[in-house]
Amino acid sequence: MRQLRVLIFAVLLLGANVIAPALAQEPLVTNRSTELRSAPEDAATIIKQLAEKAPLQLQERKGAWSRVKSGSDMGWVRMMHLRGGATLMTDQQQATGGGWLSSMNRLLSGGGSTTNQRAQSATMGIRGITEQDLRDAEPNPAALAKMKGYAAAESDAMRYATQGNLAFRNVAYLANDAILAAESKGDKK
Amino acid sequence: MKSLLMRFFLLITALLIAGCAGMPNIPIPSGKGGFAGLIPSGTGAGSSDTLSTAVSVFKDTKDAFAEVPESEEIEIGEAMASGLLGAAPLLANDRIQQYVNRVGKWIALHSERPGLPWSFAVIDSPVPNAFAAPGGKVFITTGLLYRLRSESELAGALGHEIAHVILKHHLHAVQKAGKAGLLTTGLGIFANSKIKDTGLASQIGKGWVKGALSGGKELYVKGLSPEDELQADRVGMVLAARAGYDPFGLPTVLQLLQNLSTDQQASKSLVYSSHPTPSLRLSELDKSIGKSLDQFSSQAVLQERFVAAILGTTPSDLKKPTTTPKATTGKSTTPAAPKKSQ
Numbered sequence: 190m191r192q193l194r195v196l197i198f199a200v201l202l203l204g205a206n207v208i209a210p211a212l213a214q215e216p217l218v219t220n221r222s223t224e225l226r227s228a229p230e231d232a233a234t235i236i237k238q239l240a241e242k243a244p245l246q247l248q249e250r251k252g253a254w255s256r257v258k259s260g261s262d263m264g265w266v267r268m269m270h271l272r273g274g275a276t277l278m279t280d281q282q283q284a285t286g287g288g289w290l291s292s293m294n295r296l297l298s299g300g301g302s303t304t305n306q307r308a309q310s311a312t313m314g315i316r317g318i319t320e321q322d323l324r325d326a327e328p329n330p331a332a333l334a335k336m337k338g339y340a341a342a343e344s345d346a347m348r349y350a351t352q353g354n355l356a357f358r359n360v361a362y363l364a365n366d367a368i369l370a371a372e373s374k375g376d377k378k
Numbered sequence: 379m380k381s382l383l384m385r386f387f388l389l390i391t392a393l394l395i396a397g398c399a400g401m402p403n404i405p406i407p408s409g410k411g412g413f414a415g416l417i418p419s420g421t422g423a424g425s426s427d428t429l430s431t432a433v434s435v436f437k438d439t440k441d442a443f444a445e446v447p448e449s450e451e452i453e454i455g456e457a458m459a460s461g462l463l464g465a466a467p468l469l470a471n472d473r474i475q476q477y478v479n480r481v482g483k484w485i486a487l488h489s490e491r492p493g494l495p496w497s498f499a500v501i502d503s504p505v506p507n508a509f510a511a512p513g514g515k516v517f518i519t520t521g522l523l524y525r526l527r528s529e530s531e532l533a534g535a536l537g538h539e540i541a542h543v544i545l546k547h548h549l550h551a552v553q554k555a556g557k558a559g560l561l562t563t564g565l566g567i568f569a570n571s572k573i574k575d576t577g578l579a580s581q582i583g584k585g586w587v588k589g590a591l592s593g594g595k596e597l598y599v600k601g602l603s604p605e606d607e608l609q610a611d612r613v614g615m616v617l618a619a620r621a622g623y624d625p626f627g628l629p630t631v632l633q634l635l636q637n638l639s640t641d642q643q644a645s646k647s648l649v650y651s652s653h654p655t656p657s658l659r660l661s662e663l664d665k666s667i668g669k670s671l672d673q674f675s676s677q678a679v680l681q682e683r684f685v686a687a688i689l690g691t692t693p694s695d696l697k698k699p700t701t702t703p704k705a706t707t708g709k710s711t712t713p714a715a716p717k718k719s720q
Contacts (some may be wrong), residue, residue, distance in 0.1 A: 215637060220661070229675070250528075251549070252624050252675020269627055269664040272657050273636025326464035333460040335468060339475045340497040346483035353529070353680050355622035357488060363612045363666050370490045370613065373545050378653065 213246040216274035217257060225264035236264040244274055323335030410579030451549055452495060458548075459515040462501070469500040469520055477687040481529060482516060482536045488620040491544045498536070506638055509540040512549045524688070525634065529680035533621060534628025537614030545613065547606040604654045608662045615667065619674045626675070629663055632656040 219239050226233040229251050239245075239259060248263065249256035255268040341349075350356075362370060446663070469475065475498075482498040494514035506522035516539040518532075526532050542548060611628060619625035636656040654662070685691075 202712065206441050215631065215634070220657070248632055250624075250679070252677070253669070254670045254675065256382070268629060268633075268666075269660065271633060273633045273635035273639070274662060275640040278502065285582040296409060326461055328460040329464040330460050332458060332468050337495070337497050337501040339472075339479050339499065340495065341476070341483040343487060343492075344482065346480050346487060349480040350484045350622070353622075353678060353683055354653035355484065355678055355680075358620055358622055358674065358677070360616050360619040360671075362616050362624075363467040363670065366609060366613050366616075369545055369609070373487070 217245045217255070217271045218274035219243045219245065219246050219266065219270055220272045221270055223266055223270040225257070225259055225262060225266055227264055229256070229265045233265065236262055239266065245271070247271075431615070433624030446549060448494075448513070451459075454549065455511035455515045455543075458511040459499075459517075462509060462511070462517060466501045466503045469502045471500070473690055474500055474523075474688060476520065478523070478532070478536075481532055482540070485533055485537055485617050485621045486514070486540050487547070489540055489544045494541075494543070506635065508535050508539050510542040510548060512543065512546065514543055515538065516543065525638070526631065526684070527681065528627065529684040529687075530618065530623040530627035530678060531631050531634075532626075532627070532684060533618040533623040534614060534625070534631050537617040537621075537629060538610045539614075540617055541610040541613035542602070542606070545606070545609065547602050547610065551602055551606075569694055607654055608659060611659055611663050612666050615663070615671060617647075619677065621669060622678050624675065624677045624679050625671045627679075629660055632660050632663075636660075 195270050219241055222241050225236045225239050227236055228234075237259070243259060245257040245259050245266070247255055248258055250268070251265075253268055254265045255271055256265050257271070288298065361367065478500055479498045483496050486492060486496045491514075496514040496516070498516045500516070500523055501517050502521050503519040503546060504521040504540070505519060506525060507519045508522055509517040511517075518535060518539075523532070523537065526535070611632075615625040615628050618627055633656070639656070
């Protein structure tokens with residue numbers, strides 16, 4: 190079983206860039222008129238002006254910027270000017286597996302790659318937590334105890350962060366969120 | 379008293395399952411009756427979208443109720459967590475559970491409430507979602523986790539949930555419901571600690587909740603207020619940035635969720651209810667942050683570590699890119715055949 194999972198994910202890793210292929214197929218759309226630039230910064234050369242609702246394909250992410258493909262052009266757009274574009278795809282596009290989600294569906298359903306298999310994976314009856322589940326649910330103190338057992342010690346979390354070259358940054362809350370956060374903290378007294 | 383406790387448990391469970399999540403939130407007609415009809419419309423700040431209004435509501439809530447002591451906040455959260463875990467199993471993978479706990483704890487350490495008993499769980503459910511319960515319990519489904527692409531995206535999703543916890547959004551939602559008359563006495567019981575010695579968990583163990591849950595009442599309720607969700611987005615981004623991550627992981631997840639909302643399987647998620655749409659959340663975030671977080675754009679993404687942690691490989695085991703994105707764009711709808719590693 191574990192091998193199967195590893196195998197499934199190995200498919201993701203193969204070929205190129207680990208995750209970039211997945212990103213490459215994610216459809217996006219501009220939510221306003223904006224610029225396609227040659228580099229991820231406001232001062233970079235404008236390759237072309239993008240109209241609102243311009244369909245794009247995500248290639249790469251970098252902070253406030255996303256590298257996208259627009260027709261034959263490649264460039265950077267402010268990521269907050271982008272929205273998911275799947276809803277704008279035609280049924281035909283979705284049926285033929287546009288978007289990296291369809292790839293993931295194939296992978297999660299066992300590595301198949303045809304449209305039929307994709308359709309099958311979408312209707313094979315996998316379900317999440319439903320209202321019925323919750324209605325039927327009985328508290329599971331054993332699972333809760335196990336969950337609490339997974340808690341990471343502060344020292345462990347800090348060591349792992351250091352391994353990832355993560356370091357604390359002083360970043361202020363936006364708007365009045367700081368007031369609310371402070372009040373919540375004050376509740377402890 | 380007993381029935382009030384039952385109703386209290388049902389409500390908090392329902393609030394929990396309504397999710398919040400950093401999830402796709404497609405409005406659907408909310409059902410009448412059941413618990414939904416018992417919750418004040420909007421469950422909070424109503425349609426007003428000004429922060430000052432949110433603040434005043436917050437204060438009203440505080441005035442209306444004695445603050446729940448932290449110990450009881452934790453106890454309530456554990457009861458909610460226990461209920462959720464009764465509906466969906468923990469993912470049976472210690473490595474992934476440990477990974478998410480390390481990342482989550484690191485982020486929580488940079489919040490206003492680092493000392494809570496933070497505990498994170500991956501639950502085995504294919505529908506993308508994430509949850510929080512008072513006192514430091516956070517959940518993410520495999521349906522979301524396996525669709526993420528980097529640790530900074532995970533940090534964004536967890537940051538959103540951690541924000542709900544430190545700001546006591548779920549706790550306050552319960553209190554607001556109580557303010558409407560449903561649970562005042564029940565909360566009073568908590569506040570007076572009359573059941574504190576026995577503990578809610580043992581009350582549950584006695585089986586009265588079982589009877590209540592089997593009562594067949596509709597548990598469908600609205601989730602947190604839109605203001606709470608939007609605030610958790612803002613605070614979540616900042617928490618991720620404080621922890622050293624690229625703060626744009628969260629909006630990246632929102633874009634992903636917007637795309638997932640068209641997926642038949644994903645769209646079954648319970649959280650497609652009364653929450654702001656991902657598109658609205660992105661627009662509101664954009665208005666709030668402007669370019670203030672641009673300066674953290676080059677912070678950590680940790681794509682490889684994320685994939686390695688999920689797969690159980692070390693980064694050095696991962697294949698190096700063999701083709702450029704350009705070469706594969708638009709035609710690689712068929713993944714390369716899996717190659718056995720041994």
